[in-house]
Amino acid sequence: MSQHNRVISKEEEALYDRQIRLWGMEAQSRLRNCSILFIGVKTVTLEACKNLVLGGIGRLSIYDPQPITRLDLETQYYFNESHISQPKDKVLAEKLAVLNPLVDIRAISSLDDVAGVDLVVSIGQQTAGEWRQKGVKSILADSFGLFGYIFVDCLNAHEYIEEGRTKDAKTGESEVVRSSKVATYKSFEESVKVKVAGGNALRLARKYSPLVFVCQALATMDERVQAEGELEVSQFIRDALERRELPQGFVGDELLERVQASWGTEFVPSAAVVGGTLAQEVLKIITLKDMPANNWFTYDGLVSEGITCML
Secondary structure, eight states, X not given: OOSOOOOOOHHXXXXXXXXXXXXXXXXXXXXXXXXXXXXXXXXXXXXXXXXXXXXXXXXXXXXXXXXXXXXXXXXXXXXXXXXXXXXXXXXXXXXXXXXXXXXXEEEOSOTTOOTTOSEEEEESOOOHHHHHHTTOEEEEEEEEBTEEEEEEEOOSOEEEEEEEEEEOTTTOOEEEEEEEEEEOOOOHHHHTTOOOOOSSHHHHHTTOOXXXXXXXXXXXXOHHHHTTOHHHHHHHHHHHHHHTTOOTXXXXXXXXXXXXXXXXXXXXXXXXXXXXXXXHHHHHHHHOBSOOOOSEEEEETTTXXXXXXXX
């Protein structure tokens, strides 16, 4: 961890008492000494950062120098009229600091100075490959309309602790058993090119959500294509799905139409679910408690369904 093993103070012990009882002092210490970078400020960023700051992470850096617009006020509840034209990262950092003064929260001016970062979370921006090359764990996430996705890259070997319960043969009392595990993660580039075998659409649907392939396509879409408009976005998704050689009818027209209608919009309730899940995955990575999602999570707000699958 990057914060030089700072010791948890008595004040922090009292503040975080309930969660320390849940996951222990060792896990809380890992949080206290971690450094996390968020790139991109959207509603899902607000939701995830809020949870992490309240959880007691050590340092939170935010990068998004884009100015706040009037449109942002409709979905990003920390912003108001007085913030229009100010940098998103600066305003969000100031608002989050009020929630927990014990966390070091800062807006950074450049991505060149990110030494010591333990985890990078990119919101709506494809930078996963860049951080893997630097040996830094990363998450790629976004929320649009009723939909959202999270991609987790914990590199080639992520160690974590799995807890279970067993009964003592003599006393019959239940006791906690901890075991060390290692999980391997694919890179983003590998994941979006995986050719799945499943025969027909029905059989494949038992293993994968069609939405995950749509989200993979959207995650690879560059800014030029996004600027072309709905027709181009829809065609981009169809072309990407065709290259994956998926069974005919596996990804239906109805789903594509709903995604197209949602693209470029934000719906706070769905963003809250995705942001809360995102914060949960960050906590797993940092505390080493339980295995983080491996490797895609998708959310469909129309049916209130979140699905994790490995690709």
